[in-house]
Amino acid sequence: MSNREEPLNFIEKTIQSDLDSGGFSSIRTRFPPEPNGYLHIGHAKSICLNFGLATSFSGECNLRFDDTNPEKEDGEFVRAIIDDVKWLGFQWDGEIRYASDYFLKLYEWAQHLVSVNKAYVCELDLDEIRRYRGTLTEKGTNSPYRDRSPEESLVLLERMRKGEIDEGAMTLRAKIDMGSPNINMRDPVIYRIKKLEHQRTGAEWKIYPSYDFAHGQGDALEGITHSICTLEFQANRPLYDWFIANLPVPSKPRQYEFGRLNINYLVLSKRKLKKLVDDKLVDGWDDPRMPTLRGLRRRGVSARAIRDFCDSLAIAKTDGIVDISQLEHFVRDDLNRHAYRGMCVMNPVRLSLHNYEAAKTEILDIPRHPDRLDLGLREVPFSSTIFIDRNDFTEDTSLSRKKFKRLVLGDYVRLRGGYIVKATSVDKNARGEVQQINGEIVEKTVGQAPPAGIKPRGVIHWVSEAHAVNCTIRQYDRLFSTAFPEEGNKPFVDYINPKSLVIKRNCKAEASLKNASIGEHYQFEREGYYCLDSVLSCPSDLVFNCTIGLRENPDKYK
RNA sequence: UGGGGCGUAGCCAAGUGGUUAAGGCAACGGGUUUUGAUCCCGUCAUUCGUAGGUUCGACUCCUACCGCCCCAGCCA
Numbered sequence: 001m002s003n004r005e006e007p008l009n010f011i012e013k014t015i016q017s018d019l020d021s022g023g024f025s026s027i028r029t030r031f032p033p034e035p036n037g038y039l040h041i042g043h044a045k046s047i048c049l050n051f052g053l054a055t056s057f058s059g060e061c062n063l064r065f066d067d068t069n070p071e072k073e074d075g076e077f078v079r080a081i082i083d084d085v086k087w088l089g090f091q092w093d094g095e096i097r098y099a100s101d102y103f104l105k106l107y108e109w110a111q112h113l114v115s116v117n118k119a120y121v122c123e124l125d126l127d128e129i130r131r132y133r134g135t136l137t138e139k140g141t142n143s144p145y146r147d148r149s150p151e152e153s154l155v156l157l158e159r160m161r162k163g164e165i166d167e168g169a170m171t172l173r174a175k176i177d178m179g180s181p182n183i184n185m186r187d188p189v190i191y192r193i194k195k196l197e198h199q200r201t202g203a204e205w206k207i208y209p210s211y212d213f214a215h216g217q218g219d220a221l222e223g224i225t226h227s228i229c230t231l232e233f234q235a236n237r238p239l240y241d242w243f244i245a246n247l248p249v250p251s252k253p254r255q256y257e258f259g260r261l262n263i264n265y266l267v268l269s270k271r272k273l274k275k276l277v278d279d280k281l282v283d284g285w286d287d288p289r290m291p292t293l294r295g296l297r298r299r300g301v302s303a304r305a306i307r308d309f310c311d312s313l314a315i316a317k318t319d320g321i322v323d324i325s326q327l328e329h330f331v332r333d334d335l336n337r338h339a340y341r342g343m344c345v346m347n348p349v350r351l352s353l354h355n356y357e358a359a360k361t362e363i364l365d366i367p368r369h370p371d372r373l374d375l376g377l378r379e380v381p382f383s384s385t386i387f388i389d390r391n392d393f394t395e396d397t398s399l400s401r402k403k404f405k406r407l408v409l410g411d412y413v414r415l416r417g418g419y420i421v422k423a424t425s426v427d428k429n430a431r432g433e434v435q436q437i438n439g440e441i442v443e444k445t446v447g448q449a450p451p452a453g454i455k456p457r458g459v460i461h462w463v464s465e466a467h468a469v470n471c472t473i474r475q476y477d478r479l480f481s482t483a484f485p486e487e488g489n490k491p492f493v494d495y496i497n498p499k500s501l502v503i504k505r506n507c508k509a510e511a512s513l514k515n516a517s518i519g520e521h522y523q524f525e526r527e528g529y530y531c532l533d534s535v536l537s538c539p540s541d542l543v544f545n546c547t548i549g550l551r552e553n554p555d556k557y558k
Numbered sequence: 559u560g561g562g563g564c565g566u567a568g569c570c571a572a573g574u575g576g577u578u579a580a581g582g583c584a585a586c587g588g589g590u591u592u593u594g595a596u597c598c599c600g601u602c603a604u605u606c607g608u609a610g611g612u613u614c615g616a617c618u619c620c621u622a623c624c625g626c627c628c629c630a631g632c633c634a
Contacts, residue, residue, distance in 0.1 A: 006572090006581080007572055007573085007580080007581090032634095034633090034634055036633090036634085066634065068633095068634080069633065069634075071633085072633075072634095125632090126631085126632065129631095129632075130630075130631090133630060134560095134630075135559090135560085135630055136559060136560055136561075136629080136630060137559045137560050138559095138560085139560090140630090167632085168632070170632095171632055173632095180561085181560050181561040181562090182560090182561055182562075182629080183560090183561080183629055183630050184561095184629065184630095186630085189631085189632050190632095191632085192632035193632080194632085208632095210631095210632075210633085210634090211633070211634045212634095215634085229634095231563070231564090231627080231628065232627090232628055232629080232634090233628090233634085234562055234563060234628070234629085235561075235562055235563090235628065235629045236629085236634095237562090238562090257563090259564090259627095264569085270634095312570085312582060312583085313570075313571095314570060314571050314572085314582095316564095316570090316571070317563065317564065318563095318564055318565075318570090318571085318627095319563090319564075319626090319627060319628090320569075320570055320571085321569075321570085322569070322570055322583085323568085323569040323570075323583065323584070325569080325583060325584055326569075326570070326582075326583045326584085327583095328583090329582085329583060329584090330583095332595090332596095333596095336595075336596060337596095341593080343593095370591095370592090370593080370596085371596075371597085405594060406594095414592055415592090416592065416593070417592070418592090420592095447592090449592095456592085458592090458593095458594075459591095459592045459593065459594095460593090461593075523593085523595085525593045525595085526593050526594080526595075527593090528595095550593075550594090550595045550596090551594095551595065551596090552594070552595085553594040553595085554585095554594095555594075556594050
């Protein structure tokens with residue numbers, strides 16, 4: 001076990017006791033995505049769990065695509081998933097596996113089941129199968145084809161495989177118990193005819209195994225010891241065990257279920273995420289507002305933040321809803337530690353410093369990170385005209401120092417990393433709006449404590465006008481305006497927050513940001529964390545995504 | 559309704575017969591601060607879905623009840 005102080009979760013306890021009792025000499029887990037969509041943060045929990053368990057117990061973790069349904073799957077998703085798992089920081093053992101690698105073996109096992117009279121070819125159609133299945137309270141009825149001889153089923157199964165039977169006309173069913181209180185055990189369909197090309201096996205197969213018939217056997221073939229899935233598969237476990245018990249499999253994996261991740265203000269179901277994309281409610285699977293790994297990445301959330309968040313989650317059998325603030329905490333925590341600092345003025349107004357030589361430019365050296373001097377310094381040019389944020393200035397001299405820790409007409413404020421300045425007057429336009437602030441610097445205050453008698457109200461960020469880099473900022477807010485978009489009376493898309501994306505143009509970034517690179521994270525001081533947008537940004541027009549704002553003091557004057 | 563699960567603070571949770579009922583997030587006080595950030599310190603369940611019972615002693619065992627989730631795809 002790792003050196004973690006945390007108490008063991010129920011899966012870790014099981015593994016520990018399996019190892020202690022000699023049930024296994026080592027463990028092997030697997031992450032088994034279906035390539036029918038992109039990975040989201042819910043998958044990240046499963047990835048971190050499976051790979052993490054393998055690491056903690058010195059075992060291995062496989063990556064296996066559950067590609068048993070060619071109708072919804074395709075190679076583009078396979079590529080994206082592989083890329084996302086790598087980006088998250090995990091390495092699977094050996095080759096990537098595919099359920100489709102086992103189609104032949106699975107088919108032989110299906111024949112085996114038929115030959116020992118534990119499966120049969122059924123000719124009931126979709127509707128009939130449903131009726132014969134019974135309901136939650138009424139037992140099912142045996143299919144009229146249930147007692148067909150193994151020999152006849154074998155012939156029919158072969159004809160299904162060859163494509164001689166129409167889609168929907170026949171299925172292969174496990175012969176278990178139509179009277180079982182567990183509906184999954186009422187002769188489940190294990191092979192269906194689909195005359196569809198598969199992204200990997202092409203036209204080779206006309207029949208495809210069901211999830212239940214493929215998953216556990218795939219686990220057994222790969223020597224998976226602990227097959228971890230989500231709670232909704234609990235009712236499938238008896239079936240999982242039945243196949244393992246009735247087939248000559250090379251190992252005996254066991255299935256364990258944990259509660260999947262839910263986060264308020266977010267939607268985490270492939271179907272719903274797909275709808276957002278298909279209906280163009282967002283700009284694709286990698287829209288920075290999407291909880292997909294690609295969206296989060298483009299937004300500026302690091303893989304480490306996602307891993308830290310996932311590690312903070314409980315592995316339990318309750319299906320709870322985690323507060324989004326827990327995710328946000330880990331995002332900020334990581335960014336605070338690693339992001340370079342910089343300044344960017346989003347609502348610029350000119351501040352002209354009249355006692356500073358007009359033609360002069362001074363280069364100020366400011367740390368890239370205030371707590372990590374090892375990261376070095378950045379050069380920030382200062383000159384007589386700078387931009388500050390309109391919200392950082394007021395003519396209202398009645399505001400207390402505690403209420404407004406910024407620039408007030410007639411008072412002093414510290415420019416971050418630079419001089420203390422004083423506002424002396426304002427120029428207004430015909431509408432009475434502040435056009436420019438006039439002021440002066442206090443000499444010899446760069447890096448120095450304020451001289452006696454001068455008490456700056458606070459510290460504000462700024463950018464030299466002559467050296468400013470124009471940029472566009474994309475500010476994101478929650479995609480949904482309600483905590484539980486799936487629980488209202490209206491369709492979840494009706495709760496989309498119209499202000500989830502606000503674009504601010506002509507923002508003024510400090511000169512060093514001209515060299516910002518994709519994949520790098522920045523904190524624009526007093527504002528938040530930002531990163532270059534990997535698709536919209538270009539050298540001539542820098543576009544920054546707001547990953548997340550800084551935490552705000554609730555008393556902060558707005 | 560048959561079956562399978564789950565109920566501990568605003569949220570996520572640890573706890574498996576004797577502990578002051580961990581920890582994280584949030585919130586709220588206070589300190590530090592050239593980011594209203596960070597950091598630091600402190601507060602935050604006399605009570606564990608409810609009601610009974612067993613026991614010297616129950617979040618832990620028993621009984622009943624209540625609530626929530628999953629299963630009736632030839633999806634996974």
